[in-house]
Amino acid sequence: MTVMEQRGAYRPTPPPAWQPRTDPAPLLPDALPYRVLGTDAAADADPALLRRLYAELVRGRRYNTQATALTKQGRLAVYPSSTGQEACEVAAALVLEDRDWLFPSYRDTLAAVARGLDPVQALTLLRGDWHTGYDPREHRVAPLCTPLATQLPHAVGLAHAARLKGDDVVALALVGDGGTSEGDFHEALNFAAVWQAPVVFLVQNNGFAISVRLEKQTAAPSLAHKAVGYGMPGRLVDGNDAVAVHQVLAGAVAHARAGGGPTLVEAVTYRIDAHTNADDATRYRVDAEVETWRAHDPIVLLEHELTERGLLDEDGVRAARDAAETMAADLRERMNQDPVLDPMDLFAHVYAEPTPQLREQEALLRAELAAEREGAQ
Amino acid sequence: MTTVALKPATMAQALTRALCDAMTADLTVHVMGEDVGTLGGVFRVTDGLAEEFGEDRVTDTPLAEAGILGTAVGMAMYGLRPVVEMQFDAFAYPAFEQLISHVARMRNRTRGAMPLPITIRVPYGGGIGGVEHHSDSSEAYYMATPGLHVVMPATVADAYGLLRAAIASDDPVVFLEPKRLYWSKDAWNPEEPQAVEPIGRAVVRRAGRSATLLTYGPSVPVCLEAAEAATAEGWDLEVVDLRSLVPFDDETVAASVRRTGRAVVVHESGSYGGPGGEIAARVTERCFHHLEAPVLRVAGFDIPYPPPMLERHHLPGVDRILDAVGRLQWEAEN
Ligand SMILES: Cc1ncc(C[n+]2csc(CCOP(=O)(O)OP(=O)(O)O)c2C)c(N)n1
16 A cells, blocks of 8 residues: 555654754854944953054055056056955964965955065066965965965865864965855865864955945855854954954964864955956946045054054154055065066976976977077177 | 948957847847946956846856856756856856856757757957966867867957857857957948858968968967968968867868968967867868878967966967978978
8 A cells, every 4th residue: 555545544754853953143143243443342452463453554555555556567467456455464464373374365465465475476476477476385375366266175175184184273265255156165164164174264345346246246144144054153343443353363263273163254344446457446336435435444443543542653653654665665676677587487387397298398499589589689 | 232331340349249239139148247247347348238238138147157157057948048258268167067067968968958058258368468367278178078169259250240150059159259359450340240150160361372370269360470471481371260169160171271281270278188189180181192291280388378477488479380381391301
């Protein structure tokens, strides 16, 4: 007799007991972005950290304006400015120990520089003399990553490997709001949570993926909410409040280091400049919107706090600006020298041992260059 | 018959016009991709389309290439004709799973019941000083995947004609747009665009007697320049613009090589495992008794696309082509 024939007599057994493994509440982000500056919480912040953040913010802003100027002089092929987002960049760099790793996206030159990279080397990709201008192992900064979100699984893998080796290392990976739509973002978060990898994801939500606003990117209540589905905590923070970003990241890094697994942090900020110097932002946004964000400037916010607390005076402001100016002058001068490139380098690092075919091509180019030199004489 | 004065137009403008005309002619044509709406695409190829046709038909998608192509598959399954834009060549790679596992073989695996009329526009190739991942030549991957058409215009008129044909095709078409030629101008009448160019026909861009340059896309103007320069050496070169890599026009190509007896394939993607090997083999199979020399290849080096400051050493230029042409005097040297 089949089930159908039994109809009426059939008593379904109740489904096997199953319930969600965790109460989602502790994973959920705050309803509003976490803020420190301008609140009572600011009183507890360490003065030395505040001063350091301030100096780096001022230097970072100057770096952005200088690099943008270099595009106008044809010294840089392209520059994606992070003006307005400096608090995220700087906090990401300062929150890490030397042994930790940073996985930047293509806009995060500043985070790499704040971590100690030579400002010229950090621009190599964007100048066009080579794809990566530094040894990632030296500073523990992965190559600035152009394909969006593809660096995130790398960060998870590295953090996982470090833990397997018994090393006390955390990876911090940066991604934009647009990048959170890529499959790699989802896969990275899932692996990180399943493996409980010591990794922190920082989404810089600057409102746009080139021209596309967040509303067209996601229907999630916030990007931080996405964490819950993977089983990791999501944190929402004011991305222009350097102290708040630093605190939230520091908490997430400590949590990861202690074996607590990954965290997804969404920093709410704004891209003040166009997508890159080559982009025309007037096509997709109005100045008035930009102005409201200018009024919530990360440097002004911190400067105000420091001044109120008597930790900064005019001399201090001048000293920070002078230091930034020195960095900019040095950057300008060194970027104004033509890089010396050897075309034979094209073949240098394709394989550890070049293929016979590459050797042939190498000989062809060598002959061409010799002929060019002869022709020039 | 009225004669309309031809005006210079860019390849990008011709592509816009093709999209606009295709959408006007067929309500099932939908344009989708990253930044294709308000911004009009990073190369402005979709400029103005969102205002004209509305967001439902010209859609800024979330930033996810696999998602873009995957949803296009579903849309095509339900009778629409999606035209998707991949923002740059190297950013199409996340969509390869969809492309190779579904787009290319849906007709085959459904025994013809479910063809997918999807056009995948990919800004293609180097020579624009782009940073890493903005200059890849990816045609060999597409060519190696049965079920896809692979098309690449080299002129303004072909950009229009071939894109119209691609959108009208009942099969998926990978439409490679040479970035380097987006702003190149030809005399063209945007008010009265050329007829739709059927996919799969090569064209002789310059007639010649002493050897054939077989090429496509961004290398076509380079080959024409090389052909002019070669006259000084007494070479009269024929230049064939393949336009379509799949299907391949064996007839036009073989006829040309039989006439000239010598051939060089020129493209900017790498030579090892690249399109030139396939083309040279086909030519040899069909023209063996007519050949005075082996079919040579002038291609990019077999390296990851180099940084912009070195790309001129990588891209096949006039000198490298002339050098190969010189080597076609086979009997004399061997
Ligand atoms: C896989 C991939 N697709 C497309 C692009 C082209 N692209 C470069 S930046 C960008 C927008 C990125 O937006 P978001 O992730 O929000 O970062 P933001 O630029 O705002 O820092 C796009 C679409 C890319 N780099 N990689």
